[in-house]
Each structure stands twice: as C-alpha cells, then as structure tokens.
Amino acid sequence: GQSLEQPSEVTAVEGAIVQINCTYQTSGFYGLSWYQQHDGGAPTFLSYNALDGLEETGRFSSFLSRSDSYGYLLLQELQMKDSASYFCAVPPYNTDKLIFGTGTRLQVFP
C-alpha cells in the first residue's frame, strides 16, 4: 500500500527558510510531486521530482531520496503569501493515480 506522512503544521517568520518533510511507505512510485493550497482555494502544482536529488524553481526547491524513502520542499525568503497548506503526492507504479499526503499547514508571521 501507500502512505505519505507530513508534519501537520510548521511556523516561520518572513524572510526565513523552512523545510517541509515527506516520508513515505509505498511499494513503488515514479516520483514525488508537491502542491500548494491556500485557504478556500484549490490545490495548485508546484514541482515534480522524477529523479533523486534537488530541483530548484525560484524560491522553492524540492528534494527526493528514494533510498531513504524521503523528500522535502524547501521554501526560501518566506513571504506572507506563502502561508498555505502543502501536500506531497506520489504516482504509484502501474497506476494512473496520484496519492496525496496528509498535508502541512505553513503559517508565516511578520
């Protein structure tokens, strides 16, 4: 089966760096995705790691290590607008599905 675990909540101040971890137990998957969701809004795609290592997109970076069953989303130079929920997700092998983690609520304070 598949399960993805994330911390339920993370807090940080503007300008800081925060890391949101995702650990998983799954029988096999193609890669690791990250989504952002603001309160009352729809999830929006942030990034996808098809390979192990670090992927950087502006202030956001995402990391995957299959050997450690672990990934993270790194947010730098935090802004108030980064306050949202963040979800990791995996597409398991031999399926057309995307399975989501439980989500991490990030609160950024001034």
Add this chain to the structure above:
Amino acid sequence: DAGITQSPRHKVTETGTPVTLRCHQTENHRYMYWYRQDPGHGLRLIHYSYGVKDTDKGEVSDGYSVSRSKTEDFLLTLESATSSQTSVYFCAISETTGDPEKLFFGSGTQLSVL
C-alpha cells in the same frame, strides 16, 4: 487555466437523497479525477476516468459512482447521501496522458449532508 468548471459550488442536502456533482473541461483531456478533502486526511481519490466510459476506483469509492459519457463531462453521484460524505469535492485533470503527477484542479464543491 485548464478550463475546469465544477458545479454546483455549494450544496446542502439531506441524508438519503441522491446528489450529482459535475465536472466540465473544455480541452478534451483524457484523464479526469474526483477527490474529496477532509481535515486531517488530505486529498483522497474517489474515482477516476481514463476515457469515455472508462473509469476506475480510487481509495474511497464506497458510496460513490461516476459516469463519463462525453470527454468533457465527468459526473460524481452519491446515490444516497450520508453525513460522512460531507466534504469538499475537487475534480482534477491531467494534461498529459499517463502522467498523473501534475494535476490541475477545479475550484471545488462544498457539500453538506444534514
């Protein structure tokens, strides 16, 4: 904008009544998904479709059925709504066939079953 419209946006219904939610897309994408979102559970897959009349179950399909008679429309039906089905329902599409890692979501439907 992936051209996804969900209707209705909000609905209040009573236990035991049938409810149908609609997801409409304008760009002829093959894959469409229905998720529900509840506090503490994240997004859970209900059903998905990989073409007209081609559907499959997700993690939490009990109590739900789906239909896709046209490429652009994916319907989710609660045959007899229960209070446990109170949730926010999101439809999503995959722009790339066979690559579900990047989904585009509709605005959601808030369903309350009293």
